[in-house]
Amino acid sequence: MSTPEKEITIYDIARALNISAATVSRALMDHPSVNINTKKRVQEAAQEMGYRSNQMASNLRKRKSNIIGIIVGNLNSSFMSNVIAGVEKELSDAGYNLIISQSLDNINKEINIAQAMYNNRVDGLLVSLAYETENADHFESFVKRGIPLVYFDRVWPHPQCPGIEIDNVKAAYDITEHLVTQGCKRIAHVTAYRLSSVAADRFAGFKKALEDYQMTFDENLLIQTDLTLQAGIDAAKQILAMENRPDAVFVTNDACAVSCMQELKRNGIRIPQDIAFAGFNNDTEASIIEPNLTTVDYKGYQMGEVAAQILLDRLNQTDNGLLKTSNKLIQPSEIIIRDSSLKRK
Amino acid sequence: MSTPEKEITIYDIARALNISAATVSRALMDHPSVNINTKKRVQEAAQEMGYRSNQMASNLRKRKSNIIGIIVGNLNSSFMSNVIAGVEKELSDAGYNLIISQSLDNINKEINIAQAMYNNRVDGLLVSLAYETENADHFESFVKRGIPLVYFDRVWPHPQCPGIEIDNVKAAYDITEHLVTQGCKRIAHVTAYRLSSVAADRFAGFKKALEDYQMTFDENLLIQTDLTLQAGIDAAKQILAMENRPDAVFVTNDACAVSCMQELKRNGIRIPQDIAFAGFNNDTEASIIEPNLTTVDYKGYQMGEVAAQILLDRLNQTDNGLLKTSNKLIQPSEIIIRDSSLKRK
Numbered sequence: 001m002s003t004p005e006k007e008i009t010i011y012d013i014a015r016a017l018n019i020s021a022a023t024v025s026r027a028l029m030d031h032p033s034v035n036i037n038t039k040k041r042v043q044e045a046a047q048e049m050g051y052r053s054n055q056m057a058s059n060l061r062k063r064k065s066n067i068i069g070i071i072v073g074n075l076n077s078s079f080m081s082n083v084i085a086g087v088e089k090e091l092s093d094a095g096y097n098l099i100i101s102q103s104l105d106n107i108n109k110e111i112n113i114a115q116a117m118y119n120n121r122v123d124g125l126l127v128s129l130a131y132e133t134e135n136a137d138h139f140e141s142f143v144k145r146g147i148p149l150v151y152f153d154r155v156w157p158h159p160q161c162p163g164i165e166i167d168n169v170k171a172a173y174d175i176t177e178h179l180v181t182q183g184c185k186r187i188a189h190v191t192a193y194r195l196s197s198v199a200a201d202r203f204a205g206f207k208k209a210l211e212d213y214q215m216t217f218d219e220n221l222l223i224q225t226d227l228t229l230q231a232g233i234d235a236a237k238q239i240l241a242m243e244n245r246p247d248a249v250f251v252t253n254d255a256c257a258v259s260c261m262q263e264l265k266r267n268g269i270r271i272p273q274d275i276a277f278a279g280f281n282n283d284t285e286a287s288i289i290e291p292n293l294t295t296v297d298y299k300g301y302q303m304g305e306v307a308a309q310i311l312l313d314r315l316n317q318t319d320n321g322l323l324k325t326s327n328k329l330i331q332p333s334e335i336i337i338r339d340s341s342l343k344r345k
Numbered sequence: 346m347s348t349p350e351k352e353i354t355i356y357d358i359a360r361a362l363n364i365s366a367a368t369v370s371r372a373l374m375d376h377p378s379v380n381i382n383t384k385k386r387v388q389e390a391a392q393e394m395g396y397r398s399n400q401m402a403s404n405l406r407k408r409k410s411n412i413i414g415i416i417v418g419n420l421n422s423s424f425m426s427n428v429i430a431g432v433e434k435e436l437s438d439a440g441y442n443l444i445i446s447q448s449l450d451n452i453n454k455e456i457n458i459a460q461a462m463y464n465n466r467v468d469g470l471l472v473s474l475a476y477e478t479e480n481a482d483h484f485e486s487f488v489k490r491g492i493p494l495v496y497f498d499r500v501w502p503h504p505q506c507p508g509i510e511i512d513n514v515k516a517a518y519d520i521t522e523h524l525v526t527q528g529c530k531r532i533a534h535v536t537a538y539r540l541s542s543v544a545a546d547r548f549a550g551f552k553k554a555l556e557d558y559q560m561t562f563d564e565n566l567l568i569q570t571d572l573t574l575q576a577g578i579d580a581a582k583q584i585l586a587m588e589n590r591p592d593a594v595f596v597t598n599d600a601c602a603v604s605c606m607q608e609l610k611r612n613g614i615r616i617p618q619d620i621a622f623a624g625f626n627n628d629t630e631a632s633i634i635e636p637n638l639t640t641v642d643y644k645g646y647q648m649g650e651v652a653a654q655i656l657l658d659r660l661n662q663t664d665n666g667l668l669k670t671s672n673k674l675i676q677p678s679e680i681i682i683r684d685s686s687l688k689r690k
Contacts, residue, residue, distance in 0.1 A: 050489040052464055067461055075429060075445075081421035088449065097461040100420075100445040104433065116412055116442040119397055120465055144395040229629075258633060284574075288603060288633045 008051040017045055068096050068311065069122035071113055073105045073130050073154065077255065078284045079300040080128075083152065086304025087126060094312050096123070105131040111138040118142060124311045129154040131194055148314035152307040154197050159327065164307050166333040168198055171296045172205030175278045175335050176250060178294070180213045182343045184248035184276055188221040190235045190260065191252045195224075202252050202280065221246050225256065232259030239275070240267055247275060248341070254279035254286045254295055261289055261340070277340040291339030298333035306331065353396040362390055413441050413656065414467035416458055418450045418475050418499065422600065423628045424645040425473075428497065431649025432471060439657050441468070450476040456483040463487060469656045474499040476539055493659035497652040499542050504672065509652050511678040513543055516641045517550030520623045520680050521595060523639070525558045527688045529593035529621055533566040535580045535605065536597045540569075547597050547625065566591050570601065577604030584620070585612055592620060593686070599624035599631045599640055606634055606685070622685040636684030643678035651676065 010028070014021040019038070027034045027042035034042075045051075068091055072080055084100060091098050101117070103110035110130045117125060118141050125142055127149065136156040142149045143160050155163030179187055189206050192199040210217050223238055225231035235256070239245060251257035257279035261271055271277055271291055279286055282297035306329065355373070359366040364383065372379045372387035379387075390396075413436055417425055429445060436443050446462070448455035455475045462470060463486050470487055472494065481501040487494045488505050500508030524532055534551050537544040555562050568583055570576035580601070584590060596602035602624035606616055616622055616636055624631055627642035651674065 047486070050486045052466075052486075065465070067465065069444075075420055076423065076426040078421065084420060084447070088447070092454070097458055098446060099414075099461075100447075101443060102429070102433070102445075109437065113442055116444075120410070120412065121397070141392075141395045255629075262633070284600075284630060285633050288607070288630050290635050 008046075008049045010051075013042060013045050013049060013051060016049065017041055065121045065123055066096050067120070067122050068098050068124045068126065068308075069117040069120075070098060070100050070126040071110065071117070072100070072102050072128045075100070075102050077253075077281065079281045079298075082300030083128075083304035083307075086301040086306075087308045088304075090305050090308035090312065096312075103130040103133075107132040107134075114138045114142075118147075122147070124148040124150075124315055126307050126311060127151050127156075129156060129197070131192060131196065131199075134196065148311050150307050150311045150314075152303055155328075157328070162310050162327040162329060164303055164310070164329045164331060165198075166298045166331050168201035169205040169208070171280070171298075171333045171335065172202040172250070172252075173209045174205075175280075175294070175296055176206045176209035177213070178335060178337060179248045179250060179276060179278060179341060180209065180215065182248075182272075182276060182341055184343070185215070186218065186221060186244070186246045187215075187248040187250055188223060188239065188246035189250050189252075190223045190225060190227075190232075190256060192227055193224045199252055206250060220244075227253055227256045229255060229259040232256040232261075233263045236260045236263035236267070239264065240269075245275070248272075248277070249275060250278045252280050254281045254283040254293060257293055257295075258285045258289045261293070272339065272341055272343050276343055282336055286336075287338070289340075294338045294341035295336050296333055297336045298331060303331050353391075353394045355396075358387060358390050358394060358396060361394065362386055410466045410468055411441050412465070412467050413443050413469045413471065413653075414462040414465075415443060415445050415471040416455065416462070417445070417447050417473045420445070420447050422598075422626065423630075424626045424643075427645030428473075428649035428652075431646040431651075432653045433649075435650050435653035435657065441657075448475040448478075452477040452479075459483045459487075463492075467492070469493040469495070469660055471652050471656060472496050472501075474501060474542070476537060476541065476544075479541065493656050495652050495656045495659075497648055500673075502673070507655050507672040507674060509648055509655070509674045509676060510543075511643045511676050513546035514550040514553070516625070516643075516678045516680065517547035517595070517597075518554045519550075520625075520639070520641055521551045521554035522558070523680060523682060524593045524595060524621060524623060524686060525554065525560065527593075527617075527621060527686055529688070530560070531563065531566060531589070531591045532560075532593040532595055533568060533584065533591035534595050534597075535568045535570060535572075535577075535601060537572055538569045544597055551595060565589075572598050572601045574600060574604040577601040577606075578608045581605045581608035581612070584609065585614075590620070593617075593622070594620060595623045597625050599626045599628040599638060602638055602640075603630045603634045606638070617684065617686055617688050621688055627681055631681075632683070634685075639683045639686035640681050641678055642681045643676060648676050 010021050010024040014024045023034060024042050027039045070087060088098055101113040107130055110133060124147060139149055149161045151161055151163040153165060155165050191203055195203055207217055223235045225235055257277060261277055269275055277293060279293050279295040282295045286293040286295045355366050355369040359369045368379060369387050372384045415432060433443055446458040452475055455478060469492060484494055494506045496506055496508040498510060500510050536548055540548055552562055568580045570580055602622055606622055614620055622638060624638050624640040627640045631638040631640045
């Protein structure tokens with residue numbers, strides 16, 4: 001490995017090309033007073049010698065890094081891949097680079113990443129909060145400096161930070177209602193350990209639907225997990241061990257629903273005849289598992305595009321008034337009914 | 346939105362606390378001459394007022410940002426999620442934050458991201474190259490400055506940059522041999538448009554196995570695509586339209602293999618009886634599709650851990666000699682035989 005060289009300055013480039021440092025500086029800033037051949041020579045030398053523009057000084061001048069940060073709980077889902085694809089599309093078109101970090105749903109990691117992104121002067125930030133997060137104080141430094149911050153999916157209500165989400169209560173209500181109208185009487189709910197924001201809203205929608213259909217919710221049918229693939233298997237084992245098994249399961253994410261279904265199938269349970277299934281997110285797995293999984297679809301790509309557009313509007317101060325009266329944006333979602341829940345075909 | 350405030354300096358903090366700027370500076374650097382209560386007050390004020398350490402000056406002093414960058418072709422696979430999880434684990438333990446960018450397999454985007462990461466002074470870089478990339482000149486600036494760079498999966502041979510990969514030729518050979526020993530006579534290969542690095546190696550292993558079994562490769566059975574889900578569907582349509590259909594298909598990634606299988610199944614093709622299938626990567630989908638997909642497993646999590654360890658060793662200059670004689674590290678891979686290829690059960 002080579003020894004780190006000292007920082008290359010415009011003076012080094014000037015010396016190498018035998019021109020003045022002022023000319024180098026102007027050439028690097030693409031100043032019209034420098035002729036095009038000189039600019040080319042300077043730019044080539046800068047590249048060749050490994051010159052780094054003084055990002056800090058340049059930021060202070062322009063207050064721009066051209067970098068947008070995004071912090072997500074976990075990258076490991078097709079939903080989140082789609083969100084990021086939508087964000088990338090919008091930002092690339094606008095000449096920004098995207099840097100991504102995941103909190104792994106850990107509040108301490110989220111705090112550290114937020115600090116690192118702040119210190120590295122991202123021009124704007126997109127955030128879907130960690131499951132664990134119970135307040136958003138660690139993002140206040142962005143707000144104070146006027147760095148645009150847009151929440152999506154797992155949002156935090158804040159007068160200066162728009163939030164883009166779906167109506168989780170309604171979606172969970174609709175999917176539960178669908179299970180009820182299929183004749184399901186004992187519906188289990190597999191959800192997160194911590195019933196915060198998204199998970200709480202889905203649970204609320206689930207319970208509301210049961211209430212509206214005069215069904216009492218059996219506490220024994222609430223299965224709280226960390227929502228991993230392994231958690232799906234464990235939930236299946238828990239269900240198999242029950243004396244009075246559910247006739248339907250509504251899982252708050254598809255990945256966990258699919259692994260739960262697979263384990264039940266391995267144990268001879270017929271889906272949907274014995275137990276109907278519904279998930280959430282419309283991840284790729286949902287249309288691969290047999291029977292295909294009934295789920296809630298919401299467009300990650302579109303959510304990413306909208307979040308990025310709002311961020312760009314704020315950066316360019318071209319806010320079109322969309323968020324003047326409210327800073328909460330509800331994206332559409334719809335339930336996709338597939339064979340896993342169709343008891344009455 | 347609040348107006349951007351001017352940059353907070355140590356002088357502002359000094360004024361607010363009615364102490365000297367020198368004390369503020371020492372307190373922020375955790376200097377032993379400052380008493381603990383003062384340090385605490387300074388740190389709280391710094392946080393409260395939105396002070397950002399002068400990252401640039403601090404970097405020049407310490408030459409450290411505590412940020413590692415990773416550039417990948419595309420985040421959208423469970424393999425890559427696992428790699429990143431392994432990297433995160435190692436870096437978190439060592440006190441580094443990870444920032445991630447995807448090139449979307451586009452060379453121009455890769456060049457821009459590399460430049461942005463360079464300007465933002467990452468302490469080290471992990472790279473899996475874009476499909477399109479045909480040389481690695483755009484990473485030379487890192488090498489020149491002695492910033493450790495480690496390639497993984499899609500690597501570039503470079504005397505100063507270790508590369509971690511699997512033996513793609515051998516893995517493709519083994520899986521093709523398996524199909525041959527199952528009695529398959531006409532094996533199609535679905536791969537990338539551009540046969541560079543990984544795709545080329547897999548194609549080479551595939552052809553070598555056919556040769557060794559005295560089978561001639563029919564050029565009509567080479568299907569080149571962009572390896573997306575849609576490409577899998579298109580490949581299936583191409584196969585269905587063939588007069589002389591293949592009796593097996595080896596696809597160079599699982600996601601594309603699965604969507605191809607689904608489309609063939611929708612058209613009444615029995616797998617493996619009519620057409621046997623093999624994929625590559627052991628993505629989640631491979632064990633959800635029915636029949637489950639025969640594939641090549643290589644541990645993304647472990648590859649990420651190893652890549653990060655090598656990077657940390659270089660950063661800490663604790664290189665243990667592992668890469669002294671060779672800078673190419675071959676990770677193990679194995680073929681996982683499942684029902685999609687078992688014609689002879």
